[in-house]
Amino acid sequence: AQSVTQLGSHVSVSEGALVLLRCNYSSSVPPYLFWYVQYPNQGLQLLLKYTTGATLVKGINGFEAEFKKSETSFHLTKPSAHMSDAAEYFCAVSAANTGNQFYFGTGTSLTVIP
Amino acid sequence: KAGVTQTPRYLIKTRGQQVTLSCSPISGHRSVSWYQQTPGQGLQFLFEYFSETQRNKGNFPGRFSGRQFSNSRSEMNVSTLELGDSALYLCASSSGQTVGYEQYFGPGTRLTVT
Numbered sequence: 001a002q003s004v005t006q007l008g009s010h011v012s013v014s015e016g017a018l019v020l021l022r023c024n025y026s027s028s029v030p031p032y033l034f035w036y037v038q039y040p041n042q043g044l045q046l047l048l049k050y051t052t053g054a055t056l057v058k059g060i061n062g063f064e065a066e067f068k069k070s071e072t073s074f075h076l077t078k079p080s081a082h083m084s085d086a087a088e089y090f091c092a093v094s095a096a097n098t099g100n101q102f103y104f105g106t107g108t109s110l111t112v113i114p
Numbered sequence: 115k116a117g118v119t120q121t122p123r124y125l126i127k128t129r130g131q132q133v134t135l136s137c138s139p140i141s142g143h144r145s146v147s148w149y150q151q152t153p154g155q156g157l158q159f160l161f162e163y164f165s166e167t168q169r170n171k172g173n174f175p176g177r178f179s180g181r182q183f184s185n186s187r188s189e190m191n192v193s194t195l196e197l198g199d200s201a202l203y204l205c206a207s208s209s210g211q212t213v214g215y216e217q218y219f220g221p222g223t224r225l226t227v228t
Contacts, residue, residue: 032214043118043204043219051214090157094214101170102147102206102217104157 002027002093006105014113019078021108023065023091026072033074034092034102035065044090050074061085086112116141118207118220126226132193135223137205139186145169145210146188147217148180151202160203163188164210192225200227 007022025031032051036044048059055067065076074091091105119138127133139146147170148160159172163182182188186207192199202224206217 034216036219041221041224043221044206046216046218049214049216099162099170101159101162101172103159104149106156 001098002031002095002103004091004093004103004105006089006091006108008108009106010109010111012111012113013081015083016080019063019076019081019085019110021076021089021091021110023074023076023105024072025074025091025093027093027095029095029097032094033065033067034094035059035063035074035076036090036092038088038090038107040087047076047089081110081112083112083114086110118205118218120203120205120220120223122223123221124224124226126228127195128228129195129197131195132191133195133225135190135192135203135205135225137188137190137207137220139188139205139207140218143207143209143218144186145208145215146182146186147206147208148188148190149204149206150174151204151222152200157204160190162210169210195227197227199225201225 003026005024034049035047048057050067058064089108092102121136145164147162150158162170166182177193180190202222204222205220208215208217
């Protein structure tokens, strides 16, 4: 089975500063990796995904993530934080050997300080 | 395209009652997954249906059940409600036909058990 660890349940950054949210995964087969964002009282919205090919993936709202197989990581970054980025972020993994069931991390709450 | 819709959005039930939640996937999507989200446990996978068949199942008791109709709409039922069933229940749809597909989430149903 797969699993995901998100380091840091709460992250605070100043507006305009770099956003870095950490995600490490465990998978015995090639993983498919996803980042989702959740705003209060809403469902999850897909930010970006990695399946195959280019390891640097660009998503919506200026976010990007890099798949590093050697480090089993898929960290989410954004060069300059905006107030509207304040939300809960979830990393997820799936793989063909588990019927593409999604395994989510416990989430990271991002606070942006003006 | 319309997104994933879930009804009702909010629900209050009493211990011992049963409840049925509904999910309408994105048009053309044949896979529907259900998740339970709580502050303590995060996002936990309940089950996935694809073309009216349960394809994956998480580690939840038999009180949690689901089904999918020929139009891909899905329902989730919880019988003999317990206080611990209070949660946000999220439904997600996807094409489900190829590996690495992303899931699109609905806004959720907030269930409160008193």
